[in-house]
Amino acid sequence: MTHSTIRAGATLEGVSAGYARRTVLHDVSVSFPAGAVTAVVGANGSGKSTLLGVLAGILRQSGGTVTRPAGPPALVVQHDAVPxxxxxxxxxxxxxxxxxxxxxxxxxxxxxxxxxxxxxxxxxxxxxxxxxxxxxxxxxxxxxxxxxxxxxxAHLLLLDEPTASLDVPGREAVSRALRAMAEEGMTVVQATHDLPEAQRADHCVLLREGRVLAAGPPADLLTGETLLSLWS
Known part of the structure; x- marks a missing residue:
């Protein structure tokens, strides 16, 4: 399994999306680089799962455009969702x-x-x-x-809280696997509340109330002041 020649990431341009009459994502424009792990960080209700649903193609946006690598993406749910x-x-x-x-x-x-x-x-x-x-x-x-x-x-791998409720060895094993996939050229996007996991990512997207607060290297974004603004 090799993805080393795949360098097309994913992009949202002016995307709005939600459920029924409730808009969750508001005019979101953000890129997810190929060959990298992107951590999407935000409080509950900030739009992380909705963003993954739009990227996965299981939730249609009401506005804007979505660009993905060729082929259907793969979405990984939490292990406790399995009987x-x-x-x-x-x-x-x-x-x-x-x-x-x-x-x-x-x-x-x-x-x-x-x-x-x-x-x-x-x-x-x-x-x-x-x-x-x-x-x-x-x-x-x-x-x-x-x-x-x-x-x-798949060339686009999406994960919803992949390390939630796992012990330290479990979190480290999942983190190693994601790193290996990114090094082969995959676009890896994970929604997470796990700050150590987010800090290990290559790229970070901060969501607040369905809008992108900031995007860039985790070392620059995951500071006390910025994190406080996410949950305030």
């Missing part, structure tokens, strides 16, 4: 990432199997591939969902 007793192995979970390309009832091709193997290796799950998903720790299940997304070979 805990789902009777499925780690490998079967990751194989589901190939369904948009290969229908569930079709046999996997050699390329499909290679993509699954690569995704398992990238998330350090090869040794656990035969284990039931329900038998894994929270951090391991989150990595399984990440591997499922990687198996799609």
């Amino acid at each position: 805990p007793l789902l009777p499925i192995t780690v490998r079967e979970t990751v194989e589901m990432g190939r369904w948009p390309v290969r229908r569930p009832w079709q046999r996997l091709t050699r390329h499909d199997r290679t993509a699954v193997d690569d995704a398992l290796a990238a998330t350090d799950l090869t040794a656990l591939s035969g284990r039931r998903l329900s038998a894994l720790s929270g951090g391991q299940r989150q990595r399984a969902l990440l591997a499922q997304a990687l198996a799609r070979e």
